[in-house]
Amino acid sequence: MTVSMPTELDDLREWTELSYALRLTDGLPVAPPLREVVDVLVAGSGRAADDLVAVIPPRDGRATVEVVAANAAMAGALPEHMPVIITALEAMSAPEHNLRGLLLTTHPCWPLVIVSGGEVQRLGMATAEQVFSGGGNRANVAIGRAVKLVLWNVGGTFPGEPVKEVFGHPGRFAYCIAESADSPWEPFHRSRGLDAPSGVTVFSCDAPMTVTMWGCDDEPRNRLAQAADAMSVRGSNNTHTMGEMLVVFSPSEARHLAACGYGRAEVQQTLFEQARRRIGAIRPRGPLRPDNSPEHWYSWWPAWVDQSDDDTLVPVVAKPEDIHVMVAGADSIPWIVVCHSWGHLGGFAITRPIRHPA
Amino acid sequence: MPYDLVDPRGKLNRPDPSAPTPRLGTIPERIEIGFLINEISRQTGPDFTRYSFVIEDVLRERHPHVDVVRDAKPVLSRPADQALLDKYRDCRGVVTGLAK
Numbered sequence: 001m002t003v004s005m006p007t008e009l010d011d012l013r014e015w016t017e018l019s020y021a022l023r024l025t026d027g028l029p030v031a032p033p034l035r036e037v038v039d040v041l042v043a044g045s046g047r048a049a050d051d052l053v054a055v056i057p058p059r060d061g062r063a064t065v066e067v068v069a070a071n072a073a074m075a076g077a078l079p080e081h082m083p084v085i086i087t088a089l090e091a092m093s094a095p096e097h098n099l100r101g102l103l104l105t106t107h108p109c110w111p112l113v114i115v116s117g118g119e120v121q122r123l124g125m126a127t128a129e130q131v132f133s134g135g136g137n138r139a140n141v142a143i144g145r146a147v148k149l150v151l152w153n154v155g156g157t158f159p160g161e162p163v164k165e166v167f168g169h170p171g172r173f174a175y176c177i178a179e180s181a182d183s184p185w186e187p188f189h190r191s192r193g194l195d196a197p198s199g200v201t202v203f204s205c206d207a208p209m210t211v212t213m214w215g216c217d218d219e220p221r222n223r224l225a226q227a228a229d230a231m232s233v234r235g236s237n238n239t240h241t242m243g244e245m246l247v248v249f250s251p252s253e254a255r256h257l258a259a260c261g262y263g264r265a266e267v268q269q270t271l272f273e274q275a276r277r278r279i280g281a282i283r284p285r286g287p288l289r290p291d292n293s294p295e296h297w298y299s300w301w302p303a304w305v306d307q308s309d310d311d312t313l314v315p316v317v318a319k320p321e322d323i324h325v326m327v328a329g330a331d332s333i334p335w336i337v338v339c340h341s342w343g344h345l346g347g348f349a350i351t352r353p354i355r356h357p358a
Numbered sequence: 359m360p361y362d363l364v365d366p367r368g369k370l371n372r373p374d375p376s377a378p379t380p381r382l383g384t385i386p387e388r389i390e391i392g393f394l395i396n397e398i399s400r401q402t403g404p405d406f407t408r409y410s411f412v413i414e415d416v417l418r419e420r421h422p423h424v425d426v427v428r429d430a431k432p433v434l435s436r437p438a439d440q441a442l443l444d445k446y447r448d449c450r451g452v453v454t455g456l457a458k
Contacts, residue, residue: 007362007363008361008362009360009361009363012361024367032363033363033364035364056368059370060371060372061368061371062369066364067364067366069364070364070365098436098437101435101436101437105435153368154368300433342435344433345434345435345436346435346436
């Protein structure tokens with residue numbers, strides 16, 4: 001049962017306690033969704049207040065433009081952030097993203113919002129130091145935070161009941177990154193087939209795992225093998241079910257690979273070849289798999305995976321394009337980030353163009 | 359002067375789930391009940407398939423003419439597709455189990 005919220009407040013000093021009492025926040029303080037602020041944010045979207053953006057599970061609340069704007073106001077967003085916030089919510093509502101499943105799963109994944117192209121510069125988004133925690137930037141944090149608050153307030157994604165996520169995810173507070181303009185490769189959204197100046201991609205993934213270049217020479221295959229090792233850890237959903245993964249290269253590492261003749265496709269192909277493990281290591285023999293007979297095979301692995309042989313090397317994705325490659329982070333020492341995902345269950349990357357007000 | 363606020367929670371797109379579904383006054387002589395298995399168990403965790411047979415036995419003791427539809431989703435965390443849901447079109451109720 002939803003407890004009704006007062007439509008007006010005499011004293012703004014009462015807002016903080018009211019927001020906690022009504023569970024309108026996940027624990028961090030939020031700004032009051034004042035009507036005058038919400039109206040300005042709605043105008044920034046260029047859409048009507050009652051336009052439906054998405055129905056957010058599991059509560060199945062209606063996220064109209066006005067409701068999204070109310071959460072954006074609580075997140076400290078500006079009117080120019082609204083098109084990105086709305087695009088992200090629309091993208092994660094695509095059926096193949098399986099938003100209901102991923103918001104309720106025990107798995108610690110969360111929708112990462114990736115902004116690429118000219119919109120990054122237009123909004124002055126951070127792409128460098130601390131990019132995975134907002135980079136000290138209002139746009140990055142407000143966009144990620146607004147998405148979070150919509151999923152919290154409209155979707156009712158409260159821990160315990162109904163969300164059974166075992167450990168949680170630090171990105172649940174705000175999970176938004178922007179691609180660096182220093183990438184030697186085409187913008188991320190274009191690599192995903194979107195012919196537009198800018199794009200928003202949502203990809204539900206685990207917390208980032210960083211990979212340094214300790215012990216590596218300059219040979220690209222050796223450097224990528226370092227990332228591939230992190231991609232193919234035992235117990236990961238990807239190792240067991242495939243799905244999709246995100247690999248983020250710092251600008252200096254991306255430039256090094258590009259100078260060695262590696263485009264995005266070569267990076268994806270090399271990672272696809274290297275990020276593999278033996279079936280015997282992924283699924284050791286024991287009571288759950290006493291032998292290699294077909295009744296003990298994973299039904300979700302493609303038929304070309306020879307499960308009759310313990311020495312078969314199984315990739316973490318079914319095809320190279322399922323490894324999403326982008327560039328972000330500080331332009332200093334070479335570094336790579338690997339984000340595992342929910343595997344084959346959903347959370348797949350969805351890319352959409354940003355609709356600006358006419 | 360009061361400050362106007364906008365509720366950030368949005369209206370529900372469906373009836374309030376806290377309101378219980380009305381109970382059937384009487385149960386027809388023939389009734390079709392569905393069991394939707396979340397995923398076929400692969401030697402891990404509780405097995406709702408087996409549990410559904412236990413429930414079916416209890417049902418049949420009380421209502422001998424119950425017809426049962428039983429099927430499984432291919433993957434536990436993905437929604438059932440329309441073709442699968444269509445199999446349950448004539449059921450008066452569907453019992454499903456969480457996880458496996």
